[in-house]
Amino acid sequence: MKVLKFGGSSVASADVIRKVKEIVLETEANKIVVVVSALGGVTDLLLDTAKSASDQDPAYKDGLKKIEKRHLEIIKNLLPVASQSSVLSKVKSELNILETLLEGAFYIGEITPRLSDKIVSFGELLSAYIISEFFRESGLGAVFKDARELLLTDHTHGKAVVNFPESNKRSKAYFTEVQSKIIVLPGFIASTADGNVTTLGRGGSDYTASILAAALDAEELQIWTDVSGMYTANPKIVKQAKPIVHISYEEAMELSHFGAKVLYPPTVQPVLDKGLPIVIKNTLDPQAGGTVITKKSPEEGRTVRGISYIPNISLLSLEGAGMIGIPGISKRLFEVLSQANISVVLITQASSEHSICIGIDDEDAAKAIREIESAFAYEISLGKIKPVIHEKDLAIIALVGDQMKNHQGLSGKMFSTLGKNNVNIRAIAQGASERNISAVIRKEDVKKALNTLHEAFFEVNTKQLNLFILGTGNVGAKLLEQLRQQRKYLKEHLRLNIRVVGISNSRTMYFEEQGIALDKWPELLVSGNKADENIFFNTIQKINARNSILVDNTASERVAAVYPKYLKQSISVVTCNKIACSSAFGQYLKLKELAKEYKAPFMFETNVGAGLPIIDTLKHLMASGDEVIAIKAVLSGSLNFIFDNFNEKTRFYEIVKTAQEEGYTEPDPKIDLSGIDVMRKILILARESGLKLELNDIENRAFLPDEALQTKDNDSFFTVLKKYEEDFQKLVKEAAAKQCKLKFVASLQNGKASVGLEHIPKGHDFYSLAGSDNIVLFYTKRYPEQPLIIKGAGAGAEVTASGIFADIIRIGNY
Structure with a gap:
């Protein structure tokens, strides 16, 4: 025997219900128990309609019409015309009863928990009846069975407590006698001993299926939903999330508690004691593998199995010196919350006993604060305990895995990963079982946190x-x-x-x-x-x-x-x-x-030398304990290009124009020719060498006339360069007379820096520097006589971009 449960998304339309039929047809078992939820969205529609009725809003009738239309359309799409009459008649009869209940709520202006259970039960009852009739009409030989006749509960409406001995007895008796291979039942609903309808709470249809699977010692429980099993993280948020092939009950419950909505923790409990496997499958993709849940996961080597989260969390902190060493404070706090029916999802307490911090649902925060401050009103009035501190708009993220216990470094890896991405952690909790590590963060950080942690724990170092x-x-x-x-x-x-x-x-x-x-x-x-x-x-x-x-x-x-x-x-x-x-x-x-x-x-590697590893080399020298004695450098690729190509046969402004057009200079070439660009570069090297220098501490032996430096735009600048062509030619002739080349050199020595044109003789390291190349000579304690030399292209868009690219890669390896 196999028990198959189909959720609301699996019975949301006629087309999907046809897929359900194919799945049931292909299931190999001597008996197949099919548990179904209400048609997708109908439960919410029923609740909204009931609220409108209790608010005495006549619009509740519109909700009732939508409910009726939804079910009648499904019947007409699933069944041939000749077979529709009796089913339509039955459904309309049930809807008439629903209308009467809603009218009653409208007239008295109230809905009791008992009436609410009665109203919402119609979702599952109608869904199961229609599907059973569709199966029967399709030749599957299915029968409908009302789950209220099998599952007995107490009188707690909304989340009834199951009477397992009696429910198991009834279930075994019925399934022993029934001859049909396929039995369709509504999930979520049950009844009291005197026949009143009750509901099983959130995930109630899963719970129904689990109770029946355990009672009947089923071969397995299959839960069919709209995703292909449980994932390492929510695939809607983490695109790289992977399906989990096999997982333990405990891991599944932890992930479910922390928001993995394909399964709810109560679902696991009835089958856990029996050791029955649960299989999570996708109705829309039946061939996908899904997730198998058993007592023990076979993947012993995997530490973290999944990352999950709970949204919409509030942190409430109760603190004060009056709590220290006083027995019973925690008892009083949690007793108050329990009596108010408020669920606590996370607890932390300082070892000093000065404070207790709890995480609860945002919707419960106002009520919890009111109840706590009322319970501790005396201590608050005396100043021994402060009023409750409330932090909202938070979420809990959790790492889950059976093998996390005794595995060193997991929490450190988790928190450092989050810290590097500016995800602030407000509270931390780890159970004694070490099966999960939980942290409270801002809700706007959830997506970043989940993706960052998934990358760290599941992706192959990507x-x-x-x-x-x-x-x-x-x-x-x-x-x-x-x-x-x-x-x-x-x-x-x-x-x-x-x-x-x-x-x-x-x-x-x-x-x-x-x-x-x-x-x-x-x-x-x-x-x-x-x-x-x-x-x-x-x-x-x-x-x-x-x-x-x-x-x-x-x-x-x-x-x-x-x-x-x-x-x-x-x-x-x-x-x-x-x-x-x-x-x-x-x-x-x-x-x-x-x-x-x-x-x-x-x-900022490209600040000096574009793509050359000048700053990086200097950083390594300093980090390894070396000390800079002096730096001599040609740091402007644009100026080197200009003076390498400028001679008695060329004109200065034309060479500058060419350098600008080829991307060797800044958009404003005055920045390069004024020497300010080189001043900035030698300043950066001086600072990276450990010196405290400012830009105005650097001597600049400028070669441009003041008139050129005062220009406001490039056209004016080039006009002035033409005007002073004779002066520029004079510079070239003076250098040629000494058999030297002109180079704009930056120097750092004895804590002082300077830049300016110099005559470079033959044989000097700078003499043969061509084009837009840069060169840096590092004289250090380790390289006092023969300097460490870095030389290469130091300007141009291509090499500058490659230097930026290299910095990005460095961060990737950070």
């Missing part, structure tokens, strides 16, 4: 990074193309899933929570909303994605100023914008400290 990119010019466009090209490689070889979730330029911005299609980003950005820095930040907060990274490809001082705001939200920052790290030393230091405090990396 880490998802979510990028929000500011600036889509030369560098930004190259970065987006590199990300598109390398997506597959990163997943396969580095286990990194990098998604671009938001992009913005100075005009528009566009977001796509599941990731922007990188082959279509230009047209998507054009179709986006007007760019706004505050809305951009607020949208990132609203999306609340794990491992979020702000990528700044701009040279904007305004953007650099908001880095602290991002870091405080544990959003990492990757930037080629040198303004932040070359701003006031206190601001630079603050950014470093915020990155540490909020575990959000602040990466």
